[in-house]
Each structure stands twice: as C-alpha cells, then as structure tokens.
Amino acid sequence: MNAKRHSKRKVLLTGFGPFGDAPRNPSLEAVRALDGREVAGHVLVARELPVEFGVARDALRRAMREVRPRLVLCTGLAATRTAVSLERVAINVDDARIPDNAGRQPVDVPVVRGGPAAYFSTLPLKSMLRALQAEGIPAEVSQTAGTFVCNHVFYGLMHQLRNRGGIRGGFVHVPPVDGDGPFTPALLERALGLCIKVALRTPVDVPLAAGAVD
Template sequence: MEQIKVIVTGYDHYEGVEVNPSYQVPQALADRGMGGLTRTDTQLEDPLRGVDLDITAVTLPVSFAKAWPILHQAIERVEPDLVIATGLKRHARGISMERCAVNIKEVGHDLACQDESGHGPTEPIDPDGPAAYWTRLPLRAILQEFGHCGIPATLSSDAGTYVCNALFYNLLGWATKHPDVLAGFVSLPMVNETDPQGLGLPLEQQIQAIQEVVRETVRYYRQPSSSPILIA
C-alpha cells in the first residue's frame, strides 16, 4: 500500500472569532482522516484506493516571525507529500482557493490575517525572491468536485499581504526546491450554522471541502497531468 503524508495547517486564534474554522478543520481531518467522505456520482476511480493516508494537523500562531518557522519544523519532521495551509477570510461567502502568493508583507486593516505583534510597514517577504509564486494544487479538479458536492467556492488571487500570504509565499518558495511536494493555501469563511443566505458556511461543510482538496490533490499527486493544475 502506498503511503502519502499530508500536513494541513491552520491558525490558533483570531480576535473576535468564537469558532475558528482554520483551527477546527485541520484538527478534524487529523482526527477523522477522510471518514465520512463518500462520492457515488463520479466516473473517476477513487484516488485513495490503495493509499495509506497519514494526515497531520499543525496549528500556527498569527505571527510573521513564528508561523513559517513552526511549519518548516513540522515539514522537516513529517516529510510530507502534500501541504495544505488554511486561513480565515471573514467576509467570504464560501471557500477561496488561493492561486498565488505575493512577495509583500504589511500589517493593516485586515484583522483576519493581522499579525498579533504589529509588524512594521510594507516590505518584501524575501528581498531576493520573485514577485509571486503560483499554487501547486490542482484547482480546476478541486472546483469541479466542489460543484458536484454543492460547496460554494471561488478562485482568489489575493491572500492579502499579512501572515496568511507570508506563510503561503514561504511555503511555495520552499516547494520550488522540493518539486515532489504539492503545496497550496485555502482560505476558509466564517462558520455559519444558521443563515444559508449569509456569509460563511457550516463547519461540517468546510471540513468536507478540505477533505475534497486532499482527495483531488492526492489524485493529481498519483497521476500528474497539466490540465487540472491551475486556472489562469
């Protein structure tokens, strides 16, 4: 049986957020694995068949100085094949699949990803790095599965310029030196259990969404092709 190791990350605390999906969802995947994820309407073979899937949740502080070093240590310890980072977008209606990370960091008005230590003005994350990195997740395939499952989702080209984006940029910079590892970032909305017309999604639907991200990324990892990797 083929073993595939997955790290799913989130953040430990957002000010004013009682139920933090970026913490709850990775923990649920580590506890449950892919349990409860069943699909009967797909013509594609289940990519998890014959796979020993090992999911590790990593909780990070909302800190420029600490988030990437902690994740990097976890990557060196686990030696994952896939790394899926998550964060919170307070004003999103559904799941945001992030396409790229930009080489800018600042602390400003966006409290959802604001650095708790009040980091300084705008500056490059890596003065010698490229302007941006593109995700290594199969976005088209993931969005197609979201459509089958009725999970509201969108493409996003803006993970902000705060800790979420900085973590994403550092992760993809690391991945350029480890081409066998697939990595990317998914922004989760607020948890909304009561108002189908309002912002956010139920927690269980967000858990299912990241399960689908894992499953379709495993599919691409096992059978790479150029068509589903990115939507421009």
C-alpha cells in the first residue's frame, strides 16, 4: 500500500507557520488537514514554510525536490481579506512594511536579481473562481499578492517553474477563520480542496469577468 501511494503523482501544498505573536496560521492548518488525501489520482503533500524572506523560498525549493510534484499550490494568510483570493501576479520585489519572523525587513530589493519584473500564475484561476462561487464560497481573483513573504514565495515558485512546462503552480491567499467572517477551518479546507480538484482537471482556463483589484 505504501509503495503504491508513493508511486502516485503528487500535489505539493504549502502553508506558513505562525507569524509574530499569533499562535497559529490558518493557511498551514488548512493544508495540513488535506495532507495525504487523494484528488484526481494525485496524493496531496503538505509542507510548512517559515515567515522569513529567503529561508521560505529555500524551504520551498527543498520541498519540491523531495516531493517532485505535478502541481504546486502555495497558500498564505491575508488578515484583512474576506474571501479566498486566487493570486494572478507575482512581482519581483521585496518591500516589507514590517519585519518577518527573523527581523528582516527588506525594502525595494528584488526577489531574484536579474529576474523578470513579474510572473503570472499558471493555475486556471477563472475556472477555480467559478467552482468556488458555485459552492457559495466567497472568492475573488486578486491582481496583487503584496510585497511581503507571500509574494516572495509566489515569485520564487514561478521562477523555479519557468522552464518546467509540465508543472503548474500558483498562490492563494486565505482569509482569517476567526471573528465574524464566514470562514471556518472546515470551509477553508473545502475551498482549497476544490481549487486543487479544478486545477488538476482543467487544462485550459475559461474566460470570465475580471477579478478583484486588491
């Protein structure tokens, strides 16, 4: 059984560990809840990334070498958002308003020196959006992943995948699961599982109306 599972194609999921004084991070809890499940003939493998510039990107690189995925979905918390945000663009700049967990606070520093200004997600974002909304899950296509560690990882992922056409990847920001918002851990888990299912089964995205601007 273990050998059979090991031979299956894999999806790499990443979430960030706790940031600052927060005791937990819903992005990590959601991907851990999905770890080991099978979707469309693929095993889901979850990994934790630290909220640290440079170190997070290196950890992602190691995870990709270990897992050898066919699809990569990185996730992170967007504390002020109220919907699952499917990120379209990763930009080549680290510009931290606050320090990361290691005290680093880069300003106007490229993620990859000499890299292109931006990369686009290769996930079928509009198809994912349609599926989420059909299930009544608040969702949007976002045009910016910010300039903190989430964007740093998103850009690093797409830079790593630039010459690997058989592997698709992208980033999803998740909203908080506490307070008065509509999201519970179970709903967030269901949303990410649906995103993965659609991404694996949709080779060509569908054209829909534009996404959000933030």
